[in-house]
Amino acid sequence: MTAQGMRFHQDASTTNGTQNGSKGSKQSSPNSQHVSNGTNGHTNTHGSMSQKNGIHPPIARATTQAFYGHDREEVTRLIIQGLDDLGYHEAANTLSRESGYEVESPAVALFRHAVLQGDWRDAEALLFGSEPADQGGGVSIHNGDHQGLKFVEGVDENQLRFLLRKQKYLELLESKDLGRALMVLRQELTPLKQERSQLQQLSSMLVNTPDGLKKEAQWDGATGQSRNVLLQELSKSIAPSVMIPEHRLADLLDQVKRNQISQCLYHNPSRSPSLFADHMCDRSQFPLRTVLELGQNAGEVWAMQFSHDGKMLATSGEATDVLIYDTNTFQILHTLTEHTNHVAYLAWSPDDRKLITCSHDKTARVWDAPSGQHILKIDHHNYPGPGTLTTAAWSPDGQSFVTGSLQGNHRLCLWGIDGEPLFNWNVDYRVQDCAISPNGKRMVVISSECQIAVYNYETREEEYSILLKSKMTCVNISQDSQHMLINMANSEIQLIKIDNAEIIKRYMGQQQGEFVIRSTFGGADQNLVLSGSEDAKVYIWHKENGTLIETLEGHHSPGCVNVIAWNPTDPCMFASGGDDHKVRM
16 A cells, blocks of 8 residues: 555445314313413403413513513513423513513413323314304404414414324324224324325324334334424424523523524633623634644554544554544554454444454454453455445444445444344445444445435335446435535545535535545534644634634655544544554654
C-alpha cells in the first residue's frame, strides 16, 4: 500500500369516535354541560371557568395591549402555561385571575380531558361541533350550540376523525371486544374514505394477539402514551391561538438558544447557554492546537473511534494490528493481533464492552474490550478475488450487528452476538459503508455505485434509495436520528434529512477525489462538522450555517488525513489519523 491513503474500491465489472354530529354522547364531567364558545383564551365572567386550573372570576384586565412590541394576551397566556409547567400552579391561577386570560378555553380543556380519558364521542363532538342538547347531542354548549374548535387552514377534517376512530378501534381490539371493533371499522372508519392500504392493515389486526397488535401498529396501548401521542397529533391541526402547543414557552426559549448558537462559530461548551446574556464563545476555548501525537501505529491510520464513555480510543488501518488507548494516559491498553490484512473499519458496541473490526482478510472480528480477548470471528463473506469487509454497525441494544462487504453472499447481513446470521438483505450492490440511527428505526447504506439506500431497521424493508452523481466514502447519523452526513468524492460533504432525502447543507473546501476520507459530527451539541482531506489538513465547519471556520495543519504532507473522531464526553478533544502513521490529539 502506498503512503497515499486507502483508495476507493473500484466498481465491479459492470387514527376514532363516531360520525360527525352523532347522537347520545355522554358527558365527560358534570361541567361538560356548560362550555364556553370562546376560543381565544379570554375568561367569560358569566360562563364556566377552566376546569384545569380552577380559576376564580377575573378582575379588571390591563388596558395596554402591547408588551414591548408583543401581543399582551399571547405573552400572558404563555407565561401562565409556563408557570404551570414549572409547577407554580397557584401563581398561574393568580396571574390568570388578575389578567383575565386563560391558557385555553373550557371547550379545549374538555376536549383534552375527553381524549386522555378515551371518551371518544365527546372528543369528536367537542372537536368538530355538537348538535343542540334538545336534539340528542350529549355535549350541551353554554350560550348556544358549540361550533367546534378552530382549525389551521387546509386541515382535512376526515383525517382527524380517522385518527380518533383508529385509536378507539385499536383500544377495542386490545380489550378483545372484536364485535364492537368490527362495527367501528365498517361503520366509522371505512366511510371516511382514507387510504385503502390503511384500512387493509387495520382489518388484518383483527386476528392479532394484544402483543402482536402493538407491534404491528407500533402502538403502546390505552394505558401507555398512545392517547398523549394522539392528542399531540390532533393539536397540530388546531389553531395555536385556541390550543397552545404543549410547553410552548420552553420551546420558544430553546429556539432563542439555538439561534444564538447558530451565530456562534466556536460554540463548544458542555453546558447550555444562559438566558441572562447574549451568547458568544471565544475562539481561544476551541481545540485548535495539537497537544499530543501518538506514533505507535505501524502504518497509515484509516479508522478511529472513541468509546461512548470517552475513556478509550481505538485505531486501525494499513497495519494488521488494532490499538486501544486509555484516553486519560494515552497508554496502549490492548494490541489486537488476529487479523492478517489491513483493518479498514472498527466500531464500539453501545456499552463499550465490545469492539468489532473489519479487515481486508475477509473477516470481521469481535473483541472483549476490558480484556482485549478475541471472542468471535465472522468469515461468511469469503468470495474469490479481492473482496473485503468495509463496514459494521451495532444495533442499539448491543445484541446484534450489521456488516457490509463489497462482494459475496452476505454483502449486507445482520448477525447475532453468537455469530449466527439473523437476516440477509440480499443486496446486489457493493456496500461501502452503513450506519444505524441511535433510535434504532433506520439504517442508511451507501454503495460504491453512488447509491444511498435507507431501510426501516425494525421491519428490514427498504424505504427509499437515491442515486448521486459522485462516489461516497462514509456515512454518519446524528444523535437525534434526523440527519445523515455523507462524504462525497467530489470534495463535498452533504447533510441530508433522512425522512425525505432533502439536502440541508453542503460543506465545501476539503480535497477529496481518490481516497477514502471519513468525516464526523463534532462539538458538545454536534454543532460542528469535521473532515480530513487529501491535502493533509483538517477542515471544521459550523453545521447550521455551513461556514468553514478553521483549517488545521499538523499531519505531514504529502498524504491524507483519513479519519476524524470527536470525544463524545469531552467537548475539547478530538483526534485525527493520517497517512503519516500518526494520530494527533
